[in-house]
Amino acid sequence: MARVVSERADVLPALGEVFREHGFEGASLALIGARTGLGKGSLYHFFPGGKEEMAEAVLAEIDAWFTHEIFAPLRESKDPRQAIAAMLQAIDAYFRSGRRICLIGAFALGATRDRFAARVDGYFAAWEEALGQALMRLGHRKKAAVALSEDAVAAIQGALVLARARNDPAIFRRALARLGDRLRTV
Template structure:
């Protein structure tokens, strides 16, 4: 039985990923967590919105620690970028998991958490662009490539989920990894 807040947040994240914000009902949340509404509102006094906010925060936190921080190392930008692809592949369960931020962006939640969603994608593209510049890309080329990579990941997740074929995501990662290689710089 789960009772730790972080355990609950993990389950909440999966539910929001599968159904979006509007589609995630408290009845499913009580079922999947095994917690009554009393417990849930004790952990999250702001209710469903608070649950979603906690999940958004945790995702942002995970990326900060596992993706952005390693990418900040000024001496080894290529290693940071490579590490990003490895972690992203793992995080999205090799294409079987969708992106919470993407789901919320195409959902009602976009109007409820605009700054959180914006910050996530802005941070990601900026960090990657910086690393690409350090790796040798020219300024504008780095920004374009970063945009292409982040969009490519999001789109591959949509496509993989729509077609029920996680391999699409794996192929996209391989392709985008090559795209950031030094041989491709403009």
Template sequence: MPSPSFDHDEVIARLGEVFRHYGYHGASLSRITQATGLGKGSLYNAFPGGKEDMANAVLGSIGDWFSNTVFSVLEQQGDPAAAFATMFEAVRHYFHSGQRICLMGAFAMDDSHDRFPEQINGYFGRWYDAMATCLMRGGLKQAHAQRLARETLVAIQGGLVLARGLDRPDAFMEAVAHQEAKITALLSARQRAG
């Protein structure tokens, strides 16, 4: 089991940062042991399947956080505008205002996608569906809601890539703010008309 100085959640958080920084293939065992402070024996005791188990645990943790903090909020039968406001605030917080990459997105871009397709596809698919459903609840027609949900995912993920590529986190913040303003205006107009 992990050293008493680290709990399992802390180990997973540290593993996540190694994968974010080096990617799946670049996350060597020496980098992992250095980041976690755990020896090889402790790591393999906690994650018998090695690096793949570690990555699965990290992706599962990310999926759980988004499920509890973002997706479920959008899926509830509450006010769609409030749900989107919560989502955008959570996204800014989670991605450290554009200074933290999306590990699901990074894994989707290389052959890691083939190792973890269920988790990656599930993450993006549920996020897209939750937004589209929430937008339809707010009065948008299905095709419009789906297009806007897709656009929003592109703005968030593209904003993260651009922020990283330009070393300008404000590129992410601008993309998110633009999309948030657009959705807020649309939902407000539907509510007034409705």
């Protein structure tokens, strides 16, 4: 029996893509097996909790990525203006200029939202909080910073919906450009 040693973390990217493309319900184990190249044995070895644990692991990885790459810089940077510009650039890259959807946003709209409520809520709460901090250090008052960060996160999610709905990544890029203008104005 071939033994291609792998570990849990190795299959998370493929797992994420399957969930992105088919949703939680639509991602069958057959599909997951095909895309990860793993049999059910391996899958259940890595994720004894089945599909739910697989999705949870994917969400946790996304959360960790955003925390490290986006939220922490927003919170800690000495230069909030630069941190916000970096956020927009990282977001453009992460979502492949609108060709890739936000798995957490997609989960939020489905019946999956309640199953992963903590992760879904926590992700957006952290994003808004981190961006709000940067905006305050940029000179906004607390109320304005909260409103603006809520608006920004919503604008990104909405642009992802629209870009995919209309199958036009340019929609996402235009939205990011407008958002950049709005976030630069104090």
